[in-house]
Amino acid sequence: MPQRWLITGSSRGIGRALSEVVLDAGHRLVATAREPAQLADLAERYGDAVRIAALDVTDPVAAQAAVRVAVDSFGGLDVVVNNAGYGNVNSVEDADLDDFRREIETNLFGTIIMTKAVIPVMREQRAGHIIQFSSVGGRVGAPGRAPYSAAKWGVEGFSEALSLEMALIGVKVTVIEPGGFRTDFAGSSTSLREGRAEYDAVVGATARLQRAYNNRQPGDPTRAAQVILEIATMDRPPLRLPIGSDAVKIIERADLGKLEELERWRGLSISTDFPPEDRPAAGPGNDPSEMSSS
Template sequence: MSNVWFITGSSRGLGRSLTTAVLAHGDQVAATARNPEQLNDLVAEYGSRILPLTLDVTDTAQVEQAVAAALTHFGHLDVVVNNAGFGIIGAAEAYSEEQVRSQLETNLHAPIAVTRAVLPHLRERRRGHILQISSGGGRVGNPGVSIYQAAKFGLGGFSEALAKEVAPLGIRVTCVEPGGFRTDWAGASMSYAPEVAGYETTVGALKHMFQSGAYVPMGDPDKAAQVLLALVAHPKPPLHLLLGSDSLGLVQQAEADRSAELEEWIPVSRSTDHDAAENFLDTDLGKQFLKGK
């Protein structure tokens, strides 16, 4: 059975690899991009199975128009991929207000807006799969990418809560968390905040690595695209999916560090409960939260 996909940021990087793989698999795709003419070669090869759509994901009105156009053309949607985004490097205090807002609007508000736009349709059909292309940096904080990672951590939290809300409706959610892939994320699409003295060994070291070409990503976007194709066919897809041994290694270490810190501070965490309070997990609210696991 073929699926209809809605993919943002489809003209380059992972989005381009996924769009190409989806079409080669025999599926159909509404492929959104700021410059959809970059998809002309795919239109020439696959005809009406691809619908290129102009979309600035930070424009909510355009998001709603693009979703409506996809539904008009294909009749329904099965898989929604929030892929559009870009990175920025700098010290937290160095970013301009515009840079901060741009990161949060593109990497957090936009996927939320797309998700909200498609949910009424998916809810009515009682089926669908939403893939949020986050990052291993949505699970591990690193110097130099604080604002980018603020957006990705937020996307992860939104996706976890959303997954519990929509599971009874037959809608699945997966937060895909890649490491570095051989796209232009670390190259042409990367931007930088002004330098600030004092961060030479942290932010400065990361910036030098990226700008010098010393950083060679480990991931292959074409392989990732094949994984995502298989993922939507899986009967029990994960809520979180790390892609790449770099992302996997960093998250494994971060989870171990968090677990050790949590255990060390458990007595302090419990010390603030009221003397008359019962075990939270035995309360009605605690039980309600556990039901959503």
């Protein structure tokens, strides 16, 4: 059965590949971009199956309007993909506060704004799937990308909390965590600054690696799009899905390191509790450890 999709950042990269894969599969789509003229060819190729909407994800009014296009044109909305985003390279010291705000506004608040715009529609339907784009940088702090990691870690926490609420109304949530893909993310859409000598070992190295890595990344945007299309058909999709062999390796190594650190400092961590005899008994509804996404 055809699904009704809305994808942010449809003009290039994985967003563009996903838009084409969704339409080729016979679904209907609201494709969005800051410059809708960049999507004109989609309308020419796919006709009534696609609607084009101008969208700055940081604008709540524009977000509501894009959702309204889906509802008015297709009668509802089954899948929303919060894909729009970008990430520059610079040191924490040298990135000014406006740089931090712009990246966090787009990558985190843009995701929150679009999510809040679609929830009422999906709540009424008692169905839907919200797919959030995070990153390897949303699981592992990336040197040179502090604003990006701050935003993407926010997306991860926001989406995990969201999933527990949405489960009560039949709406699914999945966080996609890409590694390196051959998109413009590492090209002209990114500002790469090696910065001062003190941080060259990590920030400068990140900028140089990004330039050398561009167009050599292992990830294929079309294959990523096909995986996301598959995820959107699942009754029980994963909450988190790293995509790309590099993403799996980096996250696996980081998670193992975090578990080792947790165990190493376990005694110090739990030493902060009241003695057992001074603690009230935990029961249903008053044990925070029971509130998890598992």
